[in-house]
Amino acid sequence: MQNQQKIRVAVRKFQYKNRLEWIGNNNKRREKQKKLQVTCKSSRFDHVLPETASQDQVYKSCEIDELVQSVIDGYHVTVFAYGQTGSGKTYTMEGQRDNEGIAIKHDGIIPKTIHSLFNKIKQNALQRDYSVYCSYLQIYNEKIYDLLGETSKANYSIPINGLKMRWNVRDQFLVENLFVYQCKSADDVIKLFKLGSRNRITASHKLNFSSSRSHSIFEIKIESIDLKNPDYFITSKLELVDLAGSERISITGTEGKQAKESIEINKSLMTLRQVIAILSDTNNKTIPPYRDSKLTCLLKQSIGGNCFCLMIACIAPLDIFYDENLSTLQYATKAAYITNIPIKNDDPKLKVINELKQQLNSLKLELSKANEQIEFLSNIVQKKDNNQNINNINTKSNFNKLQKNQQRQLEQESSEDDVNKFEQAQLNDRLIDSINMVRELLLSNKEMREREEQINQKCESMYREIQFLQKDNFELRERLGDPDQSMESHQKRPQTIRKNTMIVEEIGCLPEQMTQFQKNFQKDYRDIQNKDPQMLMRNQNIRAYSQRTQSRQLPLISNYQLSFEEVQQDEMTNFRRRSLYQKQFK
Numbered sequence: 001m002q003n004q005q006k007i008r009v010a011v012r013k014f015q016y017k018n019r020l021e022w023i024g025n026n027n028k029r030r031e032k033q034k035k036l037q038v039t040c041k042s043s044r045f046d047h048v049l050p051e052t053a054s055q056d057q058v059y060k061s062c063e064i065d066e067l068v069q070s071v072i073d074g075y076h077v078t079v080f081a082y083g084q085t086g087s088g089k090t091y092t093m094e095g096q097r098d099n100e101g102i103a104i105k106h107d108g109i110i111p112k113t114i115h116s117l118f119n120k121i122k123q124n125a126l127q128r129d130y131s132v133y134c135s136y137l138q139i140y141n142e143k144i145y146d147l148l149g150e151t152s153k154a155n156y157s158i159p160i161n162g163l164k165m166r167w168n169v170r171d172q173f174l175v176e177n178l179f180v181y182q183c184k185s186a187d188d189v190i191k192l193f194k195l196g197s198r199n200r201i202t203a204s205h206k207l208n209f210s211s212s213r214s215h216s217i218f219e220i221k222i223e224s225i226d227l228k229n230p231d232y233f234i235t236s237k238l239e240l241v242d243l244a245g246s247e248r249i250s251i252t253g254t255e256g257k258q259a260k261e262s263i264e265i266n267k268s269l270m271t272l273r274q275v276i277a278i279l280s281d282t283n284n285k286t287i288p289p290y291r292d293s294k295l296t297c298l299l300k301q302s303i304g305g306n307c308f309c310l311m312i313a314c315i316a317p318l319d320i321f322y323d324e325n326l327s328t329l330q331y332a333t334k335a336a337y338i339t340n341i342p343i344k345n346d347d348p349k350l351k352v353i354n355e356l357k358q359q360l361n362s363l364k365l366e367l368s369k370a371n372e373q374i375e376f377l378s379n380i381v382q383k384k385d386n387n388q389n390i391n392n393i394n395t396k397s398n399f400n401k402l403q404k405n406q407q408r409q410l411e412q413e414s415s416e417d418d419v420n421k422f423e424q425a426q427l428n429d430r431l432i433d434s435i436n437m438v439r440e441l442l443l444s445n446k447e448m449r450e451r452e453e454q455i456n457q458k459c460e461s462m463y464r465e466i467q468f469l470q471k472d473n474f475e476l477r478e479r480l481g482d483p484d485q486s487m488e489s490h491q492k493r494p495q496t497i498r499k500n501t502m503i504v505e506e507i508g509c510l511p512e513q514m515t516q517f518q519k520n521f522q523k524d525y526r527d528i529q530n531k532d533p534q535m536l537m538r539n540q541n542i543r544a545y546s547q548r549t550q551s552r553q554l555p556l557i558s559n560y561q562l563s564f565e566e567v568q569q570d571e572m573t574n575f576r577r578r579s580l581y582q583k584q585f586k
């Protein structure tokens, strides 16, 4: 049974002090507030944090230190904040922001987590060697942008095209060409995090002077190697997600560009809600629509996947936000029913090695037991042989005496003794036979074990080969991209394909370009073909072969070549960008 884990849900309230007041009758107001309280109490949230809860209390109550430990142990972890605009998501995740959008005080979950992570790394430094990498992206108007890209340093401007997202064989969505930085200390990570936060798109509206207009994902990836056993390699990631808040245009008063942003934000949150609703209902067999938005694609592993996940539902209990708060609590309740299956991300090679080691140990144990048995049985046989020899010597020296005695005894002994002796001899023979049989069995057993070991070794080498092939295959797939997209680009170039097939259909030239001479020539040619069956046969073979090769392989190869060239170009530009930026950053 795999380790199943429900998504943990925490609810944080923030008393919003705003000009917007409730303009309705008091009875209705009390009724609604009561309903909200009932919803909050009836839902079994893992943690309910009061308005007075400080950032430290939030960090402790939500047991985020334990989650950081899980990342160190090799599990993927996601923490995400969800709620309506102005409910305190960014405050919870990052802390209090300044005018530039950088968290400057009241450290939120992200800075606290970074410090905790490096403390734990320090504690384990004697056992394991850790490498930490981080990246930071935002999803703005359904496009993915790198917050730590080359333009992020001085004058950050949103590039026209966002980054591409690819799906890989392990059913994960990956962002292409995202800058990933190796960090040696908590300060390095925080520096990058602040740099990215400053580049995040924010805008001011009636409810929040610095409202996030994009969803952001700050990812910290950890790779660690056991110093005693370098084969023991673990990789895991921690995703810290600050979602943009759902908003009603009528309340926020956004217009134009901001209104468009609101629509996109609400759309992606809608998909997230659909995914949560489907996954929380075990009777619903519908496939969750992860692919409907970039946000849900990137959170696929976190919600209903293989991560430990914590959702922090933020609510601002002001009457005017009643509907939004109720909706947040309802989806938080649903999320609490979603089951994830966290998997330790250790190296698959290591698993095989450990299994083989265990097998070897058990075989060694069996072998030592069998050897003991052989020794015991051999001793019995030897003793018996010695007894027989001693008997023989006695018989020779006192042969005459014994002969006489035996003659006498034989005469005296009854026929019953003879029967007993005969039976004993028979039993002895049987014992010797069975000992020999056991010996043979043990020998053949040993041979079989040796053969099994050989097979295991072969299996291991084949497994390694498969791994390499899979890796190559995976790299090629990633470089050539999604076959669906290749098909699209394939369809975008119909001329190439049409040209190829035309050549196959008619030898020489296109029908409309045929001169009278060519028509006559073709007619004569066909007549000769019909008369000569051998030639007809040969031509048919050539035609079939060229149809096979041209219609199937040529378009595909040209297609892949084009994709490959595109990937090469992308890589070259990315390499230049990266080295340029790394110089600047130093």
Ligand SMILES: Nc1ncnc2c1ncn2[C@@H]1O[C@H](COP(=O)(O)OP(=O)(O)OP(=O)(O)O)[C@@H](O)[C@H]1O
Pocket (backbone or CB within 6 Å): 013, 014, 083, 084, 085, 086, 087, 088, 089, 090, 091, 092, 095, 096, 097, 208, 210, 211, 212, 213, 243, 244, 245, 246, 314
């Ligand atoms: N618990 C809190 N204590 C003190 N101030 C808070 C708290 N929660 C939020 N705030 C303040 O409220 C304002 C809005 O909060 P914040 O920007 O975190 O909301 P948000 O949910 O991220 O909104 P949006 O979705 O629009 O980005 C900020 O000025 C923030 O500092």
